[in-house]
Amino acid sequence: MNFLQLHIDTIDQLIGKELGIALYRLPGSEEPTLLLSFLNQIEQQDDYAALNDVEGFVMAPFYCNALHPVLVLHPEVIISGIKNMETFLQSDAMKRWVALPQSHSAESACQAIDSEKKAYEISFQRFLQALTLKEADKLVLSRYHVESRSENIKPTETFLKACNRYPDAFVYLCYTPVSGLWLGSTPEMLLSGVAPHFHTVALAGTKPAAIDGKVVRWDTKNRQEQQWVVTYLKELFSDLEIEWHENQTHTIKAGNVIHLKTSFDFEFSQYNHLGDLLKKLHPTPAVCGFPKEKAYRFIVDNEGYNRKYYSGFVGVLSKNDQTNLYVNLRCMEWTRHQTILYAGGGLLVSSQLHKEWKETEDKLQTMLNILHDEAN
16 A cells, blocks of 8 residues: 555545545555545434445444444545555545535643543442343443644555554544544454345454464463353344354454454345344444343443444445444544544453553553554
8 A cells, every 4th residue: 555655644644624524444455445435425323223235335324323423434535455546536526525614613622630540540440340230230331541743644644554563453544524633543344245145254352462372372361251152142133033054263463452252144134224223233232231131221421431332333335345443442533633542352240450540551552562563
């Protein structure tokens, strides 16, 4: 993607304008795709089920509300591949996009916390109490970290560094006047395939990535955490009378950490009802907890902040072509002078504060690595 280095400023000029932009690269690919939408081509919905019979680039929140709706970019322009993108970025058509007016939408902001660890500890104790009282078996507690950013760190350059550092992740950059700018490098597929053949994964359990090649030994807590996601998906498939095949659980590396992953292949012929399926799939216990509905409501009421688009889902939705949607993990929200990074982890009644805090630190490092590289 070296040619993109020559056009970083051109792409960055689009951010903040009255338009929608998505730049993404699929796992294992070297070919990026650029999507551009006029403002009136950005659809807003308040329910995942509204994605039935819809096609486009989707940015969906963890919890839908008026400030953070499900967004669908219906692209005016789709440019796939390095050579095609190089031609477009130098064209008169690109100049017309750059000439669009600036957006006057209010910029999102998160207040820096004097003691992030103390705030996390307070939330941890509240969540642990709920687990002790058996209000849920698993609860996912997340937090945000505000990082000051120098002006020489650019969004498109950050996207390229994420692509180079994390070749097996879904890497994306997405901006709309509603959501602001988000950038992520996520390992977790939510839904992929062409109807009627689809795939999803149960990705949970976290350990620091070994650097000495030792055999990974997963403890009971991490195995149980991942097994609840597996159980949830199997029960969902059974309830929907969907035929599925479960593949062998294995360990994958994602940035500074490793996870347990079980993939599922399944048949879903109702291609015009993918929104209904997504509403049942999302959020899985991997980002929410178990039982799902109890955990979801507890998080919304007690986590202490709005996750916005963190732990929602992002990617391409299609009725007849390839769908590639990923859970929005290892991501950051980009404001004028700051980046707001998000991370979380699953808590069980046996969870220990220092271990869970360390897990969020390890996960934050995935994107901090890129920001710090660029700062040097």
